[in-house]
Amino acid sequence: MEDIPPEDLLSRRRFLSDSGRLLVMISSFSTLACSCTEENEKGNRLAELAIEQGRIVLDLNESRYHALNTLGNGLKIVITRQESPLIITRVSETQVAAFSSQCTHAGYEVLLPDQGVLACSSGHGGAFDLEGRVLTGPPKNNLPSYPTQLIANRVHIAYPLG
Numbered sequence: 001m002e003d004i005p006p007e008d009l010l011s012r013r014r015f016l017s018d019s020g021r022l023l024v025m026i027s028s029f030s031t032l033a034c035s036c037t038e039e040n041e042k043g044n045r046l047a048e049l050a051i052e053q054g055r056i057v058l059d060l061n062e063s064r065y066h067a068l069n070t071l072g073n074g075l076k077i078v079i080t081r082q083e084s085p086l087i088i089t090r091v092s093e094t095q096v097a098a099f100s101s102q103c104t105h106a107g108y109e110v111l112l113p114d115q116g117v118l119a120c121s122s123g124h125g126g127a128f129d130l131e132g133r134v135l136t137g138p139p140k141n142n143l144p145s146y147p148t149q150l151i152a153n154r155v156h157i158a159y160p161l162g
């Protein structure tokens with residue numbers, strides 16, 4: 001897949017979202033493997049993201065989204081290089097959650113879940129639960145979240161695509 005210069009990514013995003021496909025980077029890891037940032041970065045890859053009626057749709061039957069078939073797991077989607085990745089987590093049999101990975105304390109990136117806890121990468125001690133709610137400070141506010149639905153093993157995310 002071709003490299004996309006950062007300045008081109010947003011315009012391509014608009015074009016592709018109009019046409020129903022969006023280029024993104026996806027990283028996903030099992031609960032046991034998600035605590036290492038280096039491994040997360042190695043796992044990033046460009047992929048196409050389906051857009052249906054203005055919503056991001058992840059088909060959990062696709063191998064790239066298999067992590068979300070296991071409770072407690074999560075994955076990240078990099079929609080543009082200017083925005084923090086979106087984190088999607090499997091909360092229960094019937095529920096997924098989607099929220100920003102940008103910590104509400106000082107903006108560091110929040111890591112993927114490990115045993116139900118998403119630690120902030122800053123080392124300040126902040127941590128969030130599988131729905132992006134503050135577990136431990138210093139963050140005072142939950143991570144900004146986006147409405148999701150799980151329908152027929154497909155995740156629908158109401159994310160503002162610009």
Ligand code: FES
Nearest residue numbers: 103106120124126
């Ligand atoms: S930036 Fe996340 S705890 Fe400080």
